Amino acid sequence: GDSVTQTEGLVTLTEGLPVMLNCTYQTIYSNPFLFWYVQHLNESPRLLLKSFTDNKRTEHQGFHATLHKSSSSFHLQKSSAQLSDSALYYCALSDLGGSSGNKLIFGIGTLLSVKP
Amino acid sequence: AQTIHQWPVAEIKAVGSPLSLGCTIKGKSSPNLYWYWQATGGTLQQLFYSITVGQVESVVQLNLSASRPKDDQFILSTEKLLLSHSGFYLCAWSLDRATEVFFGKGTRLTVV
Numbered sequence: 001g002d003s004v005t006q007t008e009g010l011v012t013l014t015e016g017l018p019v020m021l022n023c024t025y026q027t028i029y030s031n032p033f034l035f036w037y038v039q040h041l042n043e044s045p046r047l048l049l050k051s052f053t054d055n056k057r058t059e060h061q062g063f064h065a066t067l068h069k070s071s072s073s074f075h076l077q078k079s080s081a082q083l084s085d086s087a088l089y090y091c092a093l094s095d096l097g098g099s100s101g102n103k104l105i106f107g108i109g110t111l112l113s114v115k116p
Numbered sequence: 117a118q119t120i121h122q123w124p125v126a127e128i129k130a131v132g133s134p135l136s137l138g139c140t141i142k143g144k145s146s147p148n149l150y151w152y153w154q155a156t157g158g159t160l161q162q163l164f165y166s167i168t169v170g171q172v173e174s175v176v177q178l179n180l181s182a183s184r185p186k187d188d189q190f191i192l193s194t195e196k197l198l199l200s201h202s203g204f205y206l207c208a209w210s211l212d213r214a215t216e217v218f219f220g221k222g223t224r225l226t227v228v
Contacts, residue, residue, distance in 0.1 A: 035216075044206060044219035045160065090160060103175060104150070104217055106160040 002027045004093050006107035013114050019063075019078040021110045023091030026072065034067050034074040035092040035104075045090060049076070081114045088112075118143035122207050122220035129197050129227055137192040137223050139207030147209040149190040150217065151182055154204040166190060202227045 003026045013019060025032060033052040037045040051058045051067040051074065058065055063078045074091060091107040119142045129135060141147050151163040153176075164182035166172045172182045179198060183191045190207055207220040 044222050046219065047216045050216065092160075103165075104162060106162075108159045 002029075002093055002095070002103070002105050004091050004105055004107035006089075006091055006110050008110045009108065010111045010113065013081045013112070015083055015114055015116055016080050019076070019081045019085065019112065021076040021089050021091075021112065023065075023074045023076065023107060024072050025074065025091070025093045027093060027095065029095040031095065032067075032069075033094040034065075035090075035094070036063070036065060036074070036076050037090040037092060037106075039088040039090065039109075041087070045088075048089070081112075083114050083116065086112055086114045118209075118218070120207060120209060120218060120220040122205075122223055124223055125221070126224040127226070129225065131199055131227055132196050135192075135194050135197050135201070135225070137205055137207075137225075139190045139192075139220055141188045141190075141209050144188075144209065144211070146187060147211065149184060150208040150210070151190065151192050152206040152208060152219070153178065154206065156203060158203070160206070163192070197227045199227050201225060 005024045007022045036049040038048045039045040048063055049058050049060050049065050054067055054069045063076055065074050065076050067074050088109045088111050090109045093105045122139045149166045152160050153163050154160050162175045164172050164174055166184040169184050169187050172184055180194045202225055205223045205225060208217045210217045
């Protein structure tokens, strides 16, 4: 079945260093829709980035990601981490083709902790 | 503007007791509705989704049920709670499949 893999459970960085959170996925569908959601402490998840276009960079709030269908990846990056970026980040997959219904499959999440 | 309201904000319930969590969405007609569950320290897991009134699809079996009695209302319930039901329950909506999902503020459930 469909799955999303986030290899790092916890990433600890010093403020100002670059951020890279890994996300790979498996799906049989040819039109996957990939998302990054961010969840701050005691809040609900909210959308950070989304893409379904192969090899096109998408950006929002200083974060960026590029969907690479050849490697089934959608890594999240930021050039310089800020203290306020500390949160739980989820990569998620959906299917534009429709046959999987309305499933949105989440990875296990990566907790990003930015230190001064 | 669309708003999503979940109730209650938090519950402490005994094992074996019934549960009913609710969610309403205002400002959007015929949204897709979802229930998600997040165990403490765990990932988000989709439980149910509904694309129209009266139709609910189960994604994961957790001895829970869901209903959509009105276009803007989604209810999650069970007659007998288990300890494993503890966690954070999130109601969410989207315009269509695979588009952005908007989450409510959630209900934190503790089963004792």
